[in-house]
Amino acid sequence: MNYKRYIAEKLTIEGISSEEIYSLLSIPPNTEMGDYALPCFKFAKVFRKSPAAIAEGLVNTYNCDDVIRGVSAVNGYLNFTLNKAALAESILKSIESESEYYGSSCEGEGKTVCIDYSSVNVAKPFHIGHLSTTVIGGALYKIYKFLGYNVVGINHLGDYGTQFGKLICAYKHWGDKEKVKSGGIHAINELYVRFNEEADAEMESEAREYFRLIENGDKEANDLFEWFKSLTLEYVKKIYEKLNIKFDSYAGERFYTDKMQPVIDELREKKLLKESNGAQIVDLEPYGMAPCLILRSDGASLYATRDLAAAVYRKNTYDFYKCLYVVAYQQNLHFKQFFKVLELMGKDWAKDLVHVAYGMVSLEDGAMSTRKGKVVWLEDVISRCVEKAYAIIDEKNPALENKEKIAETVGLGAVIFGALYNNKIKDITFSYDKVLSFEGETSVYVQYTCARANSVLAKSGEKETIPENYAPNAEEYEVIKMLTAFPDTVKEAASKYEPSCVARYAVDLAQKYNKFYIECKILSEEGATKQFRLALTRATGTVLKTALSLLGIGVPEKM
Numbered sequence: 110m111n112y113k114r115y116i117a118e119k120l121t122i123e124g125i126s127s128e129e130i131y132s133l134l135s136i137p138p139n140t141e142m143g144d145y146a147l148p149c150f151k152f153a154k155v156f157r158k159s160p161a162a163i164a165e166g167l168v169n170t171y172n173c174d175d176v177i178r179g180v181s182a183v184n185g186y187l188n189f190t191l192n193k194a195a196l197a198e199s200i201l202k203s204i205e206s207e208s209e210y211y212g213s214s215c216e217g218e219g220k221t222v223c224i225d226y227s228s229v230n231v232a233k234p235f236h237i238g239h240l241s242t243t244v245i246g247g248a249l250y251k252i253y254k255f256l257g258y259n260v261v262g263i264n265h266l267g268d269y270g271t272q273f274g275k276l277i278c279a280y281k282h283w284g285d286k287e288k289v290k291s292g293g294i295h296a297i298n299e300l301y302v303r304f305n306e307e308a309d310a311e312m313e314s315e316a317r318e319y320f321r322l323i324e325n326g327d328k329e330a331n332d333l334f335e336w337f338k339s340l341t342l343e344y345v346k347k348i349y350e351k352l353n354i355k356f357d358s359y360a361g362e363r364f365y366t367d368k369m370q371p372v373i374d375e376l377r378e379k380k381l382l383k384e385s386n387g388a389q390i391v392d393l394e395p396y397g398m399a400p401c402l403i404l405r406s407d408g409a410s411l412y413a414t415r416d417l418a419a420a421v422y423r424k425n426t427y428d429f430y431k432c433l434y435v436v437a438y439q440q441n442l443h444f445k446q447f448f449k450v451l452e453l454m455g456k457d458w459a460k461d462l463v464h465v466a467y468g469m470v471s472l473e474d475g476a477m478s479t480r481k482g483k484v485v486w487l488e489d490v491i492s493r494c495v496e497k498a499y500a501i502i503d504e505k506n507p508a509l510e511n512k513e514k515i516a517e518t519v520g521l522g523a524v525i526f527g528a529l530y531n532n533k534i535k536d537i538t539f540s541y542d543k544v545l546s547f548e549g550e551t552s553v554y555v556q557y558t559c560a561r562a563n564s565v566l567a568k569s570g571e572k573e574t575i576p577e578n579y580a581p582n583a584e585e586y587e588v589i590k591m592l593t594a595f596p597d598t599v600k601e602a603a604s605k606y607e608p609s610c611v612a613r614y615a616v617d618l619a620q621k622y623n624k625f626y627i628e629c630k631i632l633s634e635e636g637a638t639k640q641f642r643l644a645l646t647r648a649t650g651t652v653l654k655t656a657l658s659l660l661g662i663g664v665p666e667k668m
């Protein structure tokens with residue numbers, strides 16, 4: 110049974126829908142304040158009364174029953190005290206029967222969400238700067254799916270531009286087929302870096318010519334380009350597999366080559382295009398923004414032109430309810446600009462485009478630079494984290510079986526969780542020691558709590574039965590309260606585009622469980638107490654596992 114729903118439906122406030130009441134109900138941090146609380150501040154305007162007076166008035170109209178045992182008004186809040194035994198039993202039963210689907214919903218039925226994320230650049234390093242977009246996008250993908258949405262994951266590849274002319278030119282001068290074959294993305298990136306360092310005017314002009322050849326469909330130039338692209342994809346897909354990341358489309362910028370003209374025509378028809386120093390722009394000065402460049406003076410399209418075409422294409426193809434772009438905040442202006450252009454074109458769906466911006470990730474041991482080749486590749490961050498995880502596990506528990514496999518799960522989890530735990534807009538400094546700590550706010554801590562739950566259940570040996578009418582003590586009830594909050598947490602993560610809600614939740618639940626574990630005996634208890642505590646342990650393990658899986662993180666059975 111959904112207690113929040115029950116409270117919301119039983120409470121009648123004139124002019125306020127039960128849906129609104131439902132959305133306002135929250136779980137107070139301090140249980141003495143009640144199990145659920147309704148803040149009355151929002152109603153003050155409507156009723157022209159103070160929140161305190163409104164809460165007082167509502168108390169008198171509310172009839173308690175066996176589910177809601179008490180109602181009180183405190184400082185403008187209406188506090189509900191529930192029948193905790195019934196609540197505990199109900200939540201444990203829900204988790205037992207729904208298992209890994211507990212917290213899922215069908216709110217997204219019939220709606221499609223497109224998520225543009227990771228969006229790597231062909232022949233360029235897949236570096237630590239791509240970590241956040243990849244794991245935040247990947248988590249949103251899973252979270253929306255869990256809520257019943259149809260999700261389309263799109264890798265908007267950076268596979269368009271003059272740099273590919275440069276790359277081909279570099280390959281022609283210095284390249285070696287075998288070396289590129291075996292070296293893959295690293296070898297082609299080296300060629301590109303070398304071009305930037307050494308190319309003279311003559312090579313620059315050759316590079317422009319190669320770019321023109323790609324554009325004009327020249328076979329050799331295109332074959333080379335496709336080869337470089339396939340080497341890049343082959344490489345990044347291996348990393349995606351490790352991080353549990355999936356894409357439904359790899360339609361990159363080049364895919365829109367023939368889809369830009371209709372958009373340009375439409376802009377012209379709608380009198381939105383203006384000439385400025387030979388270039389074609391959309392003037393955004395009335396909106397306080399620099400102009401959006403559509404065509405350069407030589408007629409070449411730009412990043413924004415391709416994004417306009419991509420948005421139109423996605424709307425036509427997927428008829429999305431929302432289209433998210435998980436891209437660093439450095440590109441704030443770009444997104445504001447092209448969203449505005451679509452709005453000016455009269456696309457009413459422009460309001461459904463969302464730039465999910467996130468902050469910078471830097472490594473503890475120094476900054477990174479892209480052009481020079483002094484880049485921290487994500488691959489290296491991952492292997493270093495897995496190696497360190499192995500060393501820690503080996504030290505803690507040398508006799509553990511499958512240490513390699515476990516270290517992989519722990520190390521990868523730490524990389525993902527490290528990038529997800531903070532509010533996404535914050536700049537973060539990635540520290541190996543911090544993300545791998547067994548005690549901190551880490552995936553390792555959560556995974557370890559799962560393993561602890563598994564071990565308790567394994568030692569018990571038999572399947573418990575959830576007791577009826579068991580009144581939980583304070584520690585037990587804190588865990589129950591957290592378990593109750595999971596479905597709303599997932600919804601909040603989706604509506605705020607903030608996987609960190611789920612990450613924080615997991616740490617919070619693990620902390621509450623560990624407090625219970627330290628304060629309360631389980632296996633040496635008997636009867637209803639033992640049964641309840643085993644059930645609580647099982648439910649915690651189930652929900653922690655689900656929470657981590659929504660972030661793309663696995664859980665080792667033992668650790």
Ligand code: ARG
Pocket residue numbers: 225228229230265266267416419434436
């Ligand atoms: N490849 C781009 C970059 O590395 C990100 C693309 C983001 N997606 C988009 N539709 N613009 O900066």
